[in-house]
Amino acid sequence: MFPTFLDRSADEVARRLLGCEIHRVIDNERIRVKIVETESYDQTDAASHTFTGQTNRNEVMFGEAGLLYVYFTYGMHYCCNVVAGPEGYGSAALIRAVEPLSGDEVMERYRNKTGIDVSNGPAKLCQALMIGKAFNGHNLRHAPLQLIQGDYVDDADIINTTRIGISRAKDELKRWYIKDNAYVSKR
């Protein structure tokens, strides 16, 4: 079923997305993955795209919880976020890494890589799942790209640290990942 916690804060959404699944169908091929690493961003945070207000690029982050915010960066990569919080408040959780559950061969083909390199990073997993700008604003309740509630992950198995690749608000503890999971981007 679709998660029921997405209208909460980005911090809580990022924490609770760990263990949830993403189901993707491409040309009758099915892929299932488990979310193992996330980061949270909201409009009070200097590192967030929404910190300086709404623009064409970030408008989806101000939309309904459960939409997908996809942005393009470094001239060649896409990254995706699950929109959190109340409508009108710019917040979301970046999906940084996923663990393949099924359809591994399909993702290996799109990535031209095998093993952990298939999905141990935010732009890598977007390539593995064929997520591009066409999915910006997509509602994750619907095929062909759906978010599904997963098994509960105990607090003892979750690590909370600083985020990766940002220059502002470096000390904020807004990154979460599943302890000892091989697909986490950095340890």
Added chain:
DNA sequence: AGCGGGATTTTCT
């Protein structure tokens, strides 16, 4: 295993 640089283009100042 770790470091450094290049790729490539949208977005915002």
Added chain:
DNA sequence: GAAAATCCCGCTT
């Protein structure tokens, strides 16, 4: 005009 929520490759140790 500079920076960017990144990735990959090649070089060094």
